[in-house]
Amino acid sequence: MKYLELDFIISPYSRDAADILIALVADAGLESFVDTPQGVKGYVQTGLFERSVLDSLTDIFPMDGVKVTYRLAEAEDKNWNEEWERNGFEPVRIADRILIHSPEHHNLSPAEYDIVIDPHQAFGTGTHHTTGMILERLLGMDLGHKTVLDAGCGTGVLGIFCTLKGAKSVWAYDIDRWSVDNTKENMLLNGVKNMEVVEGNASILQGKDAFDLILANINRNILLADLPSFVSVMHAGSQMILSGFYVEDMPLLVQKAKSLGLNYLNHTEKENWATLLFERL
Template identity: 40%
Template sequence: MIYLEYSFTIKPIQPATDILIAELGEVGFESFVETETGLLAYIQETDWKASILKDVSALYHPNFKIDWSHKKIQQQNWNAEWEKNFQPIKVGEKCMVRAPFHPPEQVEYDIVIEPKMSFGTGHHETTHMMLQHILDTDFVGKAVLDMGCGTGVLAILAKMKGAVSVDAIDVDEWCYLNAKENVERNDCEDIQVFQGDKSLLCGKKYDVILANINRNTLLEDIPAYAECLNTGGILFLSGFYLEDLNAISSKCADRGLEFEKKLEKNNWVSAKYVN
C-alpha cells in the first residue's frame, strides 16, 4: 500500500496544528505525527487528488504561516513510529494511560493502549477532558455508549468505573479493530465494539453517552443521541472549540438536553448535558 506523506511547517504551532489535523481528517488524511516544527500527515495514494488541500482553510488563515511539501512513501511500521513519540499520561491522581512498553504505576485505573493510528491516547485536550469527566462521574450499573471510540480508551475507563454494559462504535475500520484489541488488552472483553455510524443506535438506550468527534458530526448526530438517552441520562460531548459551544448547546436544547458544565483546555471544550 502506497502513501503520500505531507510535511507541514507551522507557525504558531498551536492552535494551528489542531485545526489543521481536524480539517485534513475531513478530506481523507488518516494518520498524523506531530513534530517540533509542525506536522506529518499521511493519505493513501488511492484517496489522493491534486486538489486535496483546496478546501483546507487553515492553510490560508491570515494568522497562521504554514508551508508544506509532499512525497510518495511505502507503507511504514506505524507502531514503531508511535513508539518513538507516545509518552504515558496521567489524568489527575487516579488514571494513567500508557502503551504496553511503558512500566505500570500505582494508580486506580491503569489503562494500556496500543494506539496505532487511532485517535484517543489521552494526549489530545479533548480526550484528556473526557477522561476527566468520566473520573468525576458515577458509572456503577450504567449502560454506556462511546461514540467515535477511536482507541476505545473512554469505553475502557467507563467499564473500569463500574458500567454494567458498554457499546463502542467507530465508523473507521482501523479504529474498530484497534478498539477491539485494546478492550481485550485491558480485560474488558465484554465491551461490545461495532463498526458503523449513528444508524446502529436505532432501538438502543443508554444512561451515559460519550461522543468525542467533531463539530459537524456532533451537530448532525445529537438528535440520535437524545433519542437513545434514558431519562436522567448524561451526554458528554467534545471535539469542538469554545466558539462552537453555543451551536452545540442550542442543538442539545432543541432535544431537551440541558447544559450543566464544561471543561476548557487550549480553546477546546468538553461539555456535559443532562436529559
Template identity: 40%
Template sequence: MDFIKVALKASPEFTDILTAEMGELGFDAFEDTPEGFNAYIDENRFSQEQLDDMLARYADLAQVEYQVQKIERQNWNEEWERNFEPLFIADQVSVRASFHEKPANARYDIVINPKMSFGTGHHETTTLMIENQLTLDHQGKRVLDMGCGTGILAIMAGELGASEIVAVEIEDWTVENARENAELNNYASIDVRLGGAETIEGDQPYDIILANINRNVLLEDMPAYVAVLKPGGTLLLSGFYTEDLPALQERATELGLAYVSHRTKNNWVSAIFKYS
C-alpha cells in the first residue's frame, strides 16, 4: 500500500484547525514544518475532492497553499528517517529511532520505528499522554491502549510496570508496526489487535484505558471503554482541543466517570477521568 503526503502551508493561527479538519478526513500522521505541516494518509482512503472542498473554506482566511505527493511504501523509511529527531519528555522519557544513540540520562528509553504509524511522541497529544501516564500507578495493572499507532503508549505502560497490555488499531499495517515496536522494546507480550471498539467487547476489566484518537471517536466509543473499565479505574484521553473538553466531560459524567484533571499544549488536551 502506498501513501499520500500533503505538504501544507498556512497562517500559524490556523494550523491546529486544519490539522483537526484533516484528521476528520482520515489523515492520521502529521509532522510540523517551519511553514505549516505535512499530513499523511493511505492512498486508498484519500479523496482529492474532499481535501479540495475542505481547504477551499480556509483558502482566503488561512492563506493556504498545499502540494500532494504519492509516497511508495518502500520509501517511507527514508521519509521518516529524514525527519525523525530524538525526543525527551518530562525530563524522564527518551523517544528515539533505532539509529539514534541511547541517551545516558533517560529513566525510560523507548525505541520507535514508525513506518507511517502515528505516535513518535513529537505530536502534542502523544507527549501529553505520556506526561499523564507518568502520574499514574501502572505497577501490576491491566492496561488497554485504543488507537495505539506505533504502540508508544502501550510500551510506556510496560516501562511503568503494567503486567498485561492490550493495544488496538484499525489498520493492518499499523498493527504490524506496533507489534514490531513492542518486540523492539522487549514487550512482545503486548496483545496488539486489529479493529476498533468491538475488539474489546467482553474483555476482562482494565485498570487503565488510554485513548489518543479524536473527539468524535472518543464521544462515540466512550461507552465501550467504560464497559471494560474496573470500578476505580482510570480513563486517559487525548486527541482533541481545549474547546472540545466540555463535550468530553459531559459525556464522561453521563457514563459515571469523574473528571480528575487535564493538561494542555498548543491547544491540544489530555484529560484524566476516574470510574466511580
C-alpha cells in the first residue's frame, strides 16, 4: 500500500495548534501522526489523498494568526506501523503466561499460551505496550463462549489469543491488505479455525450482529471517529477495550464513549500509553 507523507509546518508553533491540526486533517484521511519541532507529520494512503480537501482545511486554520503550510513526499511502500514495530522481534512474554514468538524462534521454555506470529510488515507482536496491555487484560477475562471483534487486527495477535483462551468466534478487520493477509497466515500458524478476517474500515460493521467484546488498538483520532460504529455492534453488557493512544488522550475518549451510552470501567497505562475498558449499559 503506497502512503504519502505530509510534513506540516505550523507558525507560530504551539501544542494546541498541533492538536487542532491533527483533529482537522484526520478528517481528511490522515493517520499516524508524529510530532516534529515545527509541527506534525502525518501519513495518508495515496488513493485517499485529496489535495483540495486538505487545502480547504489548512487555508482556513481556525486559530487567529496561525498559518499552516505542508510539504508532500511519497513515503516508502510500507505499513505505517513499521514506525512503531521493529522488524524481526525477540520472543515476548506477557505476565509469565503468554509467549509470542516467530516460527524462527526455537527451544523456548514453554508457556500456558503459545502464539506464533510471522509479522512481515504488520503490527502486533506484543513488543508494543499497547498490544501487551490488552493481552494482560484479556488474561484476566473469561472469554468462554464470547464473540469478539478485533478491529485493526494487524498480525491478528489479539484475536488469535482470544480463540486460544476459549472465545466462541472472532471477527477481525484491518484497513491494510497486508495486515489481513498476515492475519490469515498467523491464523494458520496457530491452527485457528473460529476466526474470520476481512479488509475494510469501521463502515463494514453496518448490519453486523452485536459482539460480546470489542478490541481496538488503533489511534486516538480513528477511535474517536469509529466509536459510534463500535457502539452500534454492542449489546447491553458488551465490553470494549481500546488502546493506541496516550494517557493525555483518555479524557477525550472517555467523554465521547460516555456520550454514546458506554460506562467507563477502568484504565491501565505503561510509559504514557494507555488502555481503556468500557461496558455498554
